[in-house]
Amino acid sequence: MSESLIDADIRQARTLPSRFYTEPEQFNRLKSVFSGWQFAAHSSELDAHTIQPLEHIEAINGESMILVQGDETRCMSNVCTHRGMRLALEPCTKKSLQCRYHGRTFNLDGSFRHMAEFEQVYNFPDEGDDLPQFPLKQWMGMFFTAQGEAMDLPWDMLEERLGFLNPESFTHDETRDRDHSVDANWLLYVDNFLEGFHIPYVHPELNQALDSSGYVTETFDGGVMQIGKAMKGDVKFELPTGHPDEGQDIAAYYLWLFPNMMFNFYPWGLSLNIVVPVSHNTCRVLYRGYVRDAELANEGAGSVLDTVEDQDQWVIEEVQRGMESSVYDRGRYSPTKEQGVHHFHRMLARFLTPQEP
Ligand code: FES
Ligand SMILES: [Fe+2]
Known part of the structure; x- marks a missing residue:
């Protein structure tokens, strides 16, 4: 061993x-x-923005993630489900997320909202068009997220x-x-x-x-x-x-x-x-x-x-x-x-x- x-x-x-x-x-x-728990943000950093890219986590493990304040706080992928553009490039206070490449939009819960010129696509949208979610742990006012399996901490x-x-x-x-x-x-x-x-x-x-x-x-x-x-x-x-x-x-x-x-x-x-x-x-x-x-x-x-x-x-x-x-x-x-x-x-x-x- x-x-x-x-x-x-x-x-x-x-x-x-x-x-x-x-x-x-x-x-x-x-x-x-580095795929386990990572510090995402302190709650005092969330007040000012609805959407916050977690640049430091991307630098650590390569996963582009955002912290989003909708009806609840969520951590989700920051990669557009169309052709992979990064969605949020800086913190903002928007009520939806629009991709800057071809305009696909998402709700703050990560669900697909709209995309032009896709009327003829079969079985569209399906759940693969929503933004994947990552685990989010809140501990003493601090948020942690994980890319993969995370060891439980005391x-x-x-x-x-x-x-x-x-x-x-x-x-x-x-x-x-x-x-x-x-x-x-x-x-x-x-x-x-x-x-x-x-x-x-x-x-x-x-x-x-x-x-x-x-x-x-x-x-x-x-x-x-x-x-x-x-x-x-x-x-x-x-x-x-x-x-x-x-x-x-x-x-x-x-x-x-x-x-x-x-x-x-x-x-x-x-x-x-x-x-x-x-x-x-x-x-x-x-x-x-x-x-x-x-x-x-x-x-x-x-x-x-x-x-x-x-x-x-x-x-x-x-x-x-x-x-x-x-x-x-x-x-x-x-x-x-x-x-x-x-x-x-x-x-x-x-x-x-x-x-x-
Ligand atoms: S990559 Fe996002 S709309 Fe095309
Ligand atoms: Fe020291």
Whole structure:
């Protein structure tokens, strides 16, 4: 079984071989991991538009999709059922969808409405002329969609942890949005996110806001939760009575959902990172900011985000170059600090076909 590529026992295990970071064939082999749940939008982004193309998902897995607000919110194909033109090219507030190629129109529920010069076509329209729909999951005010089969995630368990923040009430703040190109394989961005081990070495400013002795990593099916503890007197969450972490001084919840979504919850709100795979040695990272309390945004662990991102990008670009070495292949994991990276590599190994050890 290819799962044995990464030993289940972290003390025994070796890290993912360097070819997964450097070879185009391995990059292509892992593309199927992007067909499951993907973040589509936060509810605060839907208010302004009835039709919203999900450009970032198209960049991630090649599926052109739109989020549509009709009598309900739906996710459907953005490809015209006539000859394949992309339908919505930018967000809009229209009450129907008209293809710009030959004018076919669709209702906001995706059903075919009208097309000129098709009177003589037999059995037309049929259900193949409607826009195919994709699954849509709403979780704490965030919408997720999937291209193919999506693994079930412990949504309720996560909501028990984070629901007190009431993320559905957050508002999207465009000034916090960023789109960075990084000269590194997408796996390296995720690997780096999944451990706080590097914080004292790579992020001196962040290190001052976090109590590294209290850093906790929890793994679960489909993701990893890391909990950063606040330094004395620093900004922290006000946890309600009965919360699973009641009594602790928590500065940040860092949630990663397989394979490429990172939800960083701070007392001021949510910083979301989405990693877009581009090639075996480049990726893009999209940052979105959703604000809960703007006054807190300049304090504590979440206040030095741009600096932290620059430092992370610097280090993973250096690692990408290191991966090209002819004498480096695999390393070992720290059993106390790298459980998240090990868990991610185990999940990836499950996706790899058995032909290769
Ligand atoms: S491709 Fe859309 S109407 Fe022809
Ligand atoms: Fe980092």
